[in-house]
Amino acid sequence: MKRHLPALLIGLGLSTAAVSPAAAYPVDCAILLCLAGGWPASAECAHARAVFIRRITPWPIEPPLQIWNCPMRARFRQEERSIERVFDIAVRVEPVPLVSIPETPLTLQRVQDRADVDISDPAFDFVRSIRVFEITYQQRRNQHGDCNSWSSVYMGAYGSQGDYSRRRSSVSAVPTASDLAVPADCRSYWHRSVFVEWRNYEGSYGHEEVHY
Template sequence: MKLRLPALLLGLGLSIVAPAPAAAYPVDCAILLCLAGGWPSSTQCAHARAVFIRRITPWPIEPPLQIWNCPMRATVRGAARPLARLFDISARGDPLPRPAEPGASSELHLALDRADIDISDPAFDVVRSIRVFEITHQQRRNREGDCKSWSRVYLGSYGAQGDYSRRPSSLSAVPAASDLAIPADCSSYRHRSVFVEWRDHEGRYGHEEVHY
């Protein structure tokens, strides 16, 4: 599937001025489209971003984009591509489309917890750009003057088809944009946060950090 986001973002511009209610389509479709467009100002995108951030706010920590809940393999008109159809839905507030009948499309049908179409095209790199860091670090000097520190970092990321995985990582992998600032002199320090970063369709960097 060859998708050209600049053309689709024109559709997103239409959704900004349309009076469609935010609940008229799955919020994960809105997250995908709004993130790709750099979170433009609109009621839909404000709601989508709030859900995106709420999901990484402990506890529990969830994948901020759950693309498997966005029905891109939906019945479409003519040759309309799935994301083009999603722009159409968000702009007009249509009812959710019915899934296509099995065997009615040559699109790749994927398993649970993945996109229901093939999203390996570079147009969907916005999905794979999302990374979630769960960061915990503590340090102090004990009575003997020894530096004692403890840290735990997990990294959540998306695979080629939008599948989300979480694995152990390290402090050195934490992006510089994080508020993590470990004192070099081993003075008492404690940091607990969830940090999420992403890039929109033009490669512009964005991030958010939730402390707890």
């Protein structure tokens, strides 16, 4: 993917040299490609990242990447890998309307809340690297000197086909990059945020936290 990425971004209009309106392509396709490329500097990637973060800004909290809204059912040679199907869409001269994407016997049908092609290839591990933590923690010492604490942590993650699920987690599972810092001395403390982390295609780490 590394050697294809510059052409892929340019083909989708994600370059500073040739900027197209953000509405000219499904925003989740832009999120997918910009995330893979480490959010390169462009108007389109800035818009894609803003949508990515806005979705985890309460309330409601949504999956930051909704890959099921990115049409990947483009024509491709039988020997092409899944990631190259994304390239096929990205390098088209004209944007591909969702309703006009051709069906082929080599692709899967669109499935609710998952990618419409097989993305289990390790090339798409950057999608599965995304984790969303909904964090609430509070502690205080009561009038009897006892330390009382309460926490609620949920983690959202992506499955092998880009399906998103949310489950209960714990304070200990919150990444150290989060601003959550539970005091050891039980002084009054309150923290409430949504934290999202990811790795791009090359494995570089990124994160963002929204406090509320």
